Amino acid sequence: QTIRECLQSAFNELFEAERELFSLYQEMAESASPSLLRRVAKLQTELEAQGFYALHAQIESVSAGLGIQQLGLDTLMSALSGGQRHKVLLARLLLRKPDVLLLDEPTNYLDATHIEWLKSYLNAYVGTVLLVSHDVSFLNAVTTGICDIDYQKIQKYTGSYHKAMAQKRHNNSLLEKEYHAQQAEIKKLEQFIAKNSAGVNASIAKGRKKQLDKIERVQLHKTDAVTEFDFSYAPIGHQSVISAEALSIGYQTPLLSPIDITVARGEKLVIEGFNGVGKSTLLKTLMGEVLPLSGEMTFAQGLKIGYFAQDLSWRHPDHAPEQEVCAVDSSINSKSARKLLARFGIKGDKAQRRLEALSGGEQTRVKLCCLATRGCNVLILDEPTTHLDTSSKDALKQALQRFAGSVILVSHEKAFIQDWPDRIVDIATLAELSLQAEVEA
Structure with a gap:
C-alpha cells in the first residue's frame, strides 16, 4: 500500500x-x-x-x-x-x-512548521477534539478546556493550559488556607475539651466534643511526586570536545553539503531542522555510530559521550528497568538501582516490569536514568522530550542546565529550548554556511 x-x-x-x-x-x-x-x-x-x-x-x-x-x-x-x-x-x-476526533500526542514527530499547521487546522475544526499532549504551547493554542489528572484524580478546568494551571494553583491555595484555618479551630476545640472535660465546664466540653465530631475535615490534595533528574559529569581538560571540518553525512549519498562544526567544553548546543534533513544522522555521526562519507572529525582525549536515541528500542525488551540500570555499572546493586529509578519517576513494581510493558514516558525515564549513571562529559540527545510529561520536561531542562559538560540536543519543542542553550543552529544553515565558504574560497 x-x-x-x-x-x-x-x-x-x-x-x-x-x-x-x-x-x-x-x-x-x-x-x-x-x-x-x-x-x-x-x-x-x-x-x-x-x-x-x-x-x-x-x-x-x-x-x-x-x-x-x-x-x-x-x-x-x-x-x-x-x-x-x-x-x-x-x-x-x-x-x-469524524464528529469526535481523538488524538494521542499528535505533535510527536512533527516539525515546528507542521505543528503550526495542525494548530490552525484544529482551531477551524467544526467537531469535538479530545487530545492528550505534553506540548504546552500546542495546548495553549488549541484547547478550550483541560482535564488535569493528578494523583489518580481528574479535574476539569475551562480555558487554555496556562489558565487551567493558574486556576489549579489558585484552588490549591484557597484549600490550604481553609485547611490551616480549620486546623486552628480544631486545635482550639481540642484544648478546651482537654482542659474542661471534668469540673464545672464538663457539660460545655461535652457540647464542644459533639461540635468537633461534626466537623467535616478539609483534606489537602495529594499530588504526584516531582521528578528530579541529574547527570553525572566526568571532567575533561580540553576546551574543544568535538570538532568537524567539511563533514559530509549520510549513508550512500550525502544528505547535506559539507558541515563545519565545533562543540566547546560545557557548551549547550541545539540543532534544529525539518524532519528528514539529517539531524539524527548528524548526531549518530558525531558520536561515531555512523561513519562520515568524507571530512575530518577530532575528539578530545578523555571524551565520554552519553547518547539518547529518538526511538525507544531495547536490546533486551524483556528485561526490567532494574536490570538495565545494573547493566550500566556493575557496582550498582538492585537496591541502588531502584533508588536511582525512583528519582526518575520509576517507582514500586514498575522497576520490575518488562521494559516493553512500560509507557513511552516511562521507557524514556529509564533511558535517562541509565544515562545519568554513566559519568560522561558530552550528552547527545535526540528528541528526548517526545514522551515526557510537563513536569518531567521541566526536570530534564533543569538537569541539562546544571550539567557541567556539553549538550548537543535535537528538539522541535520551542518551549523546551527557550532561554538556556548557548547556541541554536539550523542544520541546513550550517550546510549553507559551509557551502558559501567553499564558493568564496
Whole structure:
C-alpha cells in the first residue's frame, strides 16, 4: 500500500462508488437501460454531494500541511519510519473528519512548521477534539478546556493550559488556607475539651466534643511526586570536545553539503531542522555510530559521550528497568538501582516490569536514568522530550542546565529550548554556511 492509497482509504466508500460508476460507464457503451441510467445518476449525485471531486485537493492540502508530500505519495508505507507512518495515519484521520476526533500526542514527530499547521487546522475544526499532549504551547493554542489528572484524580478546568494551571494553583491555595484555618479551630476545640472535660465546664466540653465530631475535615490534595533528574559529569581538560571540518553525512549519498562544526567544553548546543534533513544522522555521526562519507572529525582525549536515541528500542525488551540500570555499572546493586529509578519517576513494581510493558514516558525515564549513571562529559540527545510529561520536561531542562559538560540536543519543542542553550543552529544553515565558504574560497 502506498501513502496515497492509505490516505484514500479514509474515503473507501466514495472510491468504491467511483469504481462502480466507472464500471457502469463501460456497460453503458453496450446497453443503456433505464435502470442503468438511474443508477449512474444516483451515484453521480452522491459523489458530488459528498464532495468526492474535491478529495484529491484535500489529500494534497493535508499532506502538504503535515510534511507528507516531500516523502512522495507513491512511496510504500512499508518503507517509512515509525515517525513518518505516524504522520500519514494522523493525516488519514484528519481527512475522515469524524464528529469526535481523538488524538494521542499528535505533535510527536512533527516539525515546528507542521505543528503550526495542525494548530490552525484544529482551531477551524467544526467537531469535538479530545487530545492528550505534553506540548504546552500546542495546548495553549488549541484547547478550550483541560482535564488535569493528578494523583489518580481528574479535574476539569475551562480555558487554555496556562489558565487551567493558574486556576489549579489558585484552588490549591484557597484549600490550604481553609485547611490551616480549620486546623486552628480544631486545635482550639481540642484544648478546651482537654482542659474542661471534668469540673464545672464538663457539660460545655461535652457540647464542644459533639461540635468537633461534626466537623467535616478539609483534606489537602495529594499530588504526584516531582521528578528530579541529574547527570553525572566526568571532567575533561580540553576546551574543544568535538570538532568537524567539511563533514559530509549520510549513508550512500550525502544528505547535506559539507558541515563545519565545533562543540566547546560545557557548551549547550541545539540543532534544529525539518524532519528528514539529517539531524539524527548528524548526531549518530558525531558520536561515531555512523561513519562520515568524507571530512575530518577530532575528539578530545578523555571524551565520554552519553547518547539518547529518538526511538525507544531495547536490546533486551524483556528485561526490567532494574536490570538495565545494573547493566550500566556493575557496582550498582538492585537496591541502588531502584533508588536511582525512583528519582526518575520509576517507582514500586514498575522497576520490575518488562521494559516493553512500560509507557513511552516511562521507557524514556529509564533511558535517562541509565544515562545519568554513566559519568560522561558530552550528552547527545535526540528528541528526548517526545514522551515526557510537563513536569518531567521541566526536570530534564533543569538537569541539562546544571550539567557541567556539553549538550548537543535535537528538539522541535520551542518551549523546551527557550532561554538556556548557548547556541541554536539550523542544520541546513550550517550546510549553507559551509557551502558559501567553499564558493568564496
